[in-house]
Amino acid sequence: MxxxxxxxxxxxxxxxxxGTFRDEGGLWSQHRIEDVATPEGFARNPALVHEFYNARRIQAAKARxxxxxxxxxxxxxxxxxxxxxxxxxxxxxxxxxxxxxxxxxxGTLAGALCASCGHRWPAPPEMMVGEPCTACTAPAARPDVVWFGExxxxxxxxxxxxxxxxxxxxxxxxxxxxxxxxxxxxxxxxxxxxxxxxxxxxxxxxxxxxxxxxxxxxxxxxxxxxxxxxx
Structure with a gap:
């Protein structure tokens, strides 16, 4: 077969x-990859990373x-x-x-991942810094996407x-x-x-x-x- x-x-x-990484004027052109798509970037500035992926999630939800x-x-x-x-x-x-x-x-924008216990669940439209895991309650929710270096x-x-x-x-x-x-x-x-x-x-x-x-x-x-x- x-x-x-x-x-x-x-x-x-x-x-x-x-948009792709190389598109001018898109979301990716406004940020360095190291700041929004690496574990290190999330550790440095989780608010920026959540803001970036919240925007991507909203954009993707409107796409057909x-x-x-x-x-x-x-x-x-x-x-x-x-x-x-x-x-x-x-x-x-x-x-x-x-x-x-x-x-x-x-991974997928529609998912959330606990950086502490590895539990996954559907992401809300907007994720916030310190959002608790729905399983272990640790304030460690992150987007369930694979970042550079993972x-x-x-x-x-x-x-x-x-x-x-x-x-x-x-x-x-x-x-x-x-x-x-x-x-x-x-x-x-x-x-x-x-x-x-x-x-x-x-x-x-x-x-x-x-x-x-x-x-x-x-x-x-x-x-x-x-x-x-x-x-």
């Missing part, structure tokens, strides 16, 4: 109004899935084999489009999927953040064909068998249509 493993990054949500998200949900539903979605994104746009079982390797979630599960893939696709990723940037090599070592779909070539584009360039809302539906028409 054919199995497609798809990795998505910020580029697939950009056309839904959620675009044609690329919808196409991948359709692929997962109609493909004759299996389709596994792995995302670096912390939004829920894949699920909003109808995708099932999405693996959020960098290990992504579900890595063993992801590598198992990559080992079973017959086709690996990376969509809207920069190819600069590891371990995700190495997924193409993991898939190739198991014999999978590989394709990158991106607005511009990523730093690892030369490692893929095929590269398709253009806006995700145009390239992804066309690519999905091609896969489904092969049945």
């Amino acid at each position: 054919e199995k497609i493993v798809i990795l998505t990054g910020a580029g697939i949500s950009a056309e839904s109004g959620l 899935p675009n044609a690329a998200h919808e196409a991948l949900a359709r692929l997962q539903k109609d493909f004759h084999g299996k389709v596994t979605l792995v995302t670096q994104n912390v939004d829920s746009l894949h699920e909003a489009a109808g995708a099932q079982g999405v693996i959020h390797m960098h 290990m992504p979630y579900f890595m063993d599960e992801i590598y198992d999927h990559l080992a079973e893939a017959t086709l690996f696709a990376a969509i809207g990723t920069s190819g600069q953040v590891y371990p995700a940037a190495a997924f193409v090599y993991e898939a190739q070592s198991s014999g999978a064909r590989t394709v990158e779909l991106n607005l511009d070539p990523s730093s690892g584009a030369s490692s893929f068998d095929n590269v398709i360039l253009g806006p995700a809302t145009e390239t992804v539906p066309r690519w999905v249509e091609g896969l489904l028409s092969r049945r």
Whole structure:
């Protein structure tokens, strides 16, 4: 049975109004990564970090899935084999489009995490400094997102999927953040064909068998249509 493993990054949500690291004028351009996306930054200034992620959470809640998200949900539903979605994104746009079982390797804005006991629960729209854990009551609530310097979630599960893939696709990723940037090599070592779909070539584009360039809302539906028409 054919199995497609798809990795998505910020580029697939950009056309839904959620900016990437490199967008000018967006949330990320107003802060240093070290200040808002590292454990050290949270320890130095938790109020700033909560303010940043509260803004991202509000922004993400207003966003709607675009044609690329919808196409991948359709692929997962109609493909004759299996389709596994792995995302670096912390939004829920894949699920909003109808995708099932999405693996959020960098966590999700919709979640809260206790830095003390590790308990997880749904995040309120706004999180505050000293917010208590709903399990141990420690004033240690933080966004349930993976920051730079932390290990992504579900890595063993992801590598198992990559080992079973017959086709690996990376969509809207920069190819600069590891371990995700190495997924193409993991898939190739198991014999999978590989394709990158991106607005511009990523730093690892030369490692893929095929590269398709253009806006995700145009390239992804066309690519999905091609896969489904092969049945």
